[in-house]
Amino acid sequence: MVHWSAEEKQLISSVWGKVNVEECGAEALARLLIVYPWTQRFFDNFGNLSSPTAIIGNPKVRAHGKKVLTSFGEAIKNLENLKATYSKLSELHCDKLHVDPENFRLLGDILIIVLAAHFG
Amino acid sequence: MVLSSADKSNVKGVFAKIGGHAEEYGAETLERMFATYPQTKTYFPHFDLGKGSAQVKGHGKKVAAALVEAANHVDDIAGALSKLSDLHAQKLRVDPVNFKLLGQCFLAVVASHNPALLTPEVHASLDKFLCAVGTVLTAKYR
Numbered sequence: 001m002v003h004w005s006a007e008e009k010q011l012i013s014s015v016w017g018k019v020n021v022e023e024c025g026a027e028a029l030a031r032l033l034i035v036y037p038w039t040q041r042f043f044d045n046f047g048n049l050s051s052p053t054a055i056i057g058n059p060k061v062r063a064h065g066k067k068v069l070t071s072f073g074e075a076i077k078n079l080e081n082l083k084a085t086y087s088k089l090s091e092l093h094c095d096k097l098h099v100d101p102e103n104f105r106l107l108g109d110i111l112i113i114v115l116a117a118h119f120g
Numbered sequence: 121m122v123l124s125s126a127d128k129s130n131v132k133g134v135f136a137k138i139g140g141h142a143e144e145y146g147a148e149t150l151e152r153m154f155a156t157y158p159q160t161k162t163y164f165p166h167f168d169l170g171k172g173s174a175q176v177k178g179h180g181k182k183v184a185a186a187l188v189e190a191a192n193h194v195d196d197i198a199g200a201l202s203k204l205s206d207l208h209a210q211k212l213r214v215d216p217v218n219f220k221l222l223g224q225c226f227l228a229v230v231a232s233h234n235p236a237l238l239t240p241e242v243h244a245s246l247d248k249f250l251c252a253v254g255t256v257l258t259a260k261y262r
Contacts, residue, residue: 035244052240109224113243116228117235 004079016076018119025069026062028111030055036106042099068107121255123248128194130245134230135191137237145229146184147177153225160218187226190253198256209260216261219254226250
């Protein structure tokens with residue numbers, strides 16, 4: 001598993017402290033669905049994802065984005081114990097949701113861009 | 121993957137806005153790439169990769185110039201980057217996965233300096249463009 005230095009944990013926490021989880025989450029998920037449209041395959045029941053405008057305004061996207069980012073916040077509080085913290089979510093994503101792990105990397109990349117845009 | 125006319129227009133718009141900062145962005149892109157993805161440093165054993173390195177700045181300038189060139193010839197990226205494509209295939213042989221890493225860092229640099237510029241649509245277009253550049257540069261690998 002990944003090991004974080006004290007400095008890295010500090011940097012992560014301090015950036016996270018400034019994050020508006022609801023806004024960033026909504027933006028990150030919307031951008032994921034816009035920039036990598038094939039990721040929409042997991043969200044058939046989200047309604048209108050037909051255009052960037054539709055995606056950005058979609059309330060289910062906003063809500064789910066907030067959920068995802070809130071979960072990241074939990075992870076950040078438990079960096080030394082990530083495996084245990086995410087154990088149930090891991091099972092969910094594998095056994096129920098069937099999400100290719102590559103998609104987690106894509107979301108991570110998008111989140112970096114969102115954070116870069118907000119915090120330079 | 122095909123660049124639509126909207127994509128091409130978005131890409132040209134980004135590079136027009138970036139203008140003279142392209143070289144600086146190139147250097148910052150490399151700095152970030154080396155810091156975030158240390159495995160990319162393996163291609164530069166002959167470089168001083170310390171902070172403020174003149175070699176990194178110089179190389180960043182080259183990389184940026186190539187991106188600008190590709191953007192200026194967005195209808196024929198393969199043609200515009202043909203020599204670079206040969207170079208990467210025959211001499212440099214940078215593993216294809218690394219072009220995505222460079223692209224991601226370039227996006228982060230653009231986002232951090234011009235947040236308003238990188239709307240979701242422009243982000244998508246620029247990401248596609250960077251993928252296309254990577255594809256061209258690795259096209260002659262085998």
